[in-house]
Amino acid sequence: MKDLPVFIIAGIPFGCVYALGASGLVLSYKTSGLLNLAFGAQAFITSLFFYSSYDANWPFALAFIIWVILFSFLLGVVFDKVLFQKLRHSSVSVKLVGVLGLLIALPSIAQALLGQRSPNIKPFLFSTNKIYFRLFSYPVSGENIQTVIVTLIVIILLTWLLRYSKIGLSMKAVVESPKLAQLNGISAERVSSIAFGISGILAGLSGVLLAPILHEINSYDLTLLVVAGTAGAACGGFSSLPLTFLFSIGLGILQEVVAGYVPQNFALAASIRPSLPFIVLIGALLFNRRLKNIGNIKDPMAEVDPPQRSLLKYYSYNPVKLRAIILAVVLVSFFSVTFGGIVSGNWKFVLCQGCALAVIFLSITLLTGSTGIVSLSQATFAGFGAFLTAQLVSRYNLPVLVALVMATFICLLIGLVVALFSLKLKGLGAALLTLGFALLADNLIFPSSYLANGATGVYLPRPTIGSINFNSDKYWFIFEAVVLVLTASFVIVVRSSKKGLEALAISGSVPGAQSIGLDYSKSALLFFSIAAAIAGFGGGLYGITQQNISSQDFNWEFSLLFLVLVVVMGVRSIEGALVGAFAYVIVQELLDTYAGNNIGLIISIAVGLLALIWVLDPEGLVERQNRIWVSTYRSLKLRRDKAVV
């Protein structure tokens, strides 16, 4: 027990960093109704720019004022003006995709600008690594001292700002009664911009202080910061700043204490520590009663919700269209692959990947397209599908396709459990919960030797049916294409079924659905678990295509990427998923050939920017094309009919 004070002291600097990020999150959320998860990206690029300049021998004060004060403030203001204010009246999914787009694109843009080499982290207020004094035998070093001091200064400044300054009073007025504030001549837009500016500085500070503690700047730590900050803010109900500070610091301490007491020979010892914020986030979402309605919290400015954009009417079951799609896919695949001159070796493999990915994407089409529920764990379900298939094959010697079917079923059950947990929350809360689940799986569940088997990964064999050996990409592609067509038909049929119509009604208006006795929970459970099964199935196919996979193939970032790609292409039509998946694998292959090792950066930037373009006009790209075709067709038909008359 004599170590306890040591662990506590060790946790405080982490807690301070989380608290800075979290308080920025709360501040901007309260004045705008938008949960800016991109604050992690703001933290990351601020610290990248700051340390790069400082490393290039700028004077400390100059670098600090330019990057940590001015730049991060402006960044927050610009985000608000250019993007967030336009998302005011948007649905949860649009807001979420907007901030996720930033979160994906920004770090890559910054890295592309500065080159991938990360700067030296030079000490500033105190020298890092130097032990200044010992507290309960804990060696207190420079980075610890500076983190705590900066945080204390921030607390004092923030308290003063919110209690006594004019802008603080305006903020308070806006939070309490936006309408009244507006009557008193306070511009809510200006207030929210300033709040985003201040939260930008807070994010920047957290990034700059985190780097010396971790001795590096990388994008994984950014995730940790986002989740830990969100967890701290969630514990404070996304509303109380003092509570947010307390809980965040508590989280930092808890992390070190738990890490300190977990026996070193315990199998998951290494993953407990980074997983703790995710566990706390999930716990806060489930048990903090103040968060029950977080999904429904509207922008305080919105007096009346404007009607939602009229999107293309849902796709009804259309046998002609269905057959046309089947025919097209089958023909194209048959010709391109069988008469292989067109598609050479590696490209066949790419198309195989595309099919599997398209199946995963269809799970998003089904879930988000019909129910409006946003899941940030579809790649996780895909991972479960793949790893379970592999384990069933290697442990029980099952034929790989049988194992795939069983894994799909298990994914259905896992989906059901996750859905049961997320039922209490709706909208944003549910989406955050799935994010927590995805991160938990990445860190705590997948590494287990019962699933992805750590960094080694697992092996999946291709099946053999009769004399056909699917080790040939040609035959495997044909198999997958058929399976893809079947899955797409399944999704079309389910979406246009009676339950599908009910789900659409519920996603249109929950009280409206309630008024005729339609149940949100049942519909959510049903669609969430089916979508989990489809994702698991697609993940299994992807694994069999790749044959060798590890947990990195399905980490949480893929869930974001998949979601963004599908909604951007059009979440209400299966074509959106198909185009998204094939475009992704093809572009990836092209970049692999021509762009060398910048591929990750380019993809992140492209996907992030696509997301940002999309949120400003949320009609899927493919969907829009569809609508244009349909209306052209209709007007042509109309003209022809008139001519006949």
Next chain:
Amino acid sequence: MTKEALKVQNLCFNYGNLEILKDVSLAVSQNSIHGVVGANGAGKSTFLDVVAGYLKPKSGNINLMGKDITGESVVGRIKLGLARTFQKVELYSTLDVYDHVLLAIRQKEKLKNHKRSKLDIFKQHGPSKAEAVEVDEILEKVGLINLKNIPVSTVSLGLSRMVELARALALDPKLILLDEPSSGLNPDETGRFTDLILNLVASSDVSFLIVEHDLSVITTSTRELTVLDMGKVLASGLTSEVLDDPDVKYTYLGR
């Protein structure tokens, strides 16, 4: 003797420590229209939410067609014949007019005939012959038959309120709660709306409890009226008598 479609006794409701409804009692006679008026924030919408089961009362009793429904769920109340509309229109933004009524008709069948809900993920959503007839009947009644394939996101506020009414009617209810059905409507539309509900009352056994700001709607359509003031009943009874009440004249009509 007129029986009561709805009888509310001593209903109290709090938001935290804030008393929103204090001892509210009123009775809606069968086959009639009962109006509720009151200033902004008087608690009218809250009252409807409590009656419909969206909010749980602190104390008091609610009777629907002689049955105590105080402990019933929202669905239970729908089964017993309660339907409602919303002050802020709550339509299914991606669906068309037809589907709104179709869904409500399916729900009515399911709830009233105690059918177990099936896992209909393969049955296509289109209407059966019988359902199609029923939907057309309802749409005809409210005058939306020519707009059935229009997406609700494109119709005017006035028509949206009609769609909400059609959806409520499709549940074949005994009592419909209407929350400010005429707000946002022009005088023409308002006139048509009052004619419609008067017709419905005359031709079937449905009753209405209608929250309304527009006094002309109250005087032309309601038989009974309740005035709410800061969560309390100021007066309740026959419309003409209530409107003559000196208290009501003073606080509500400002004369």
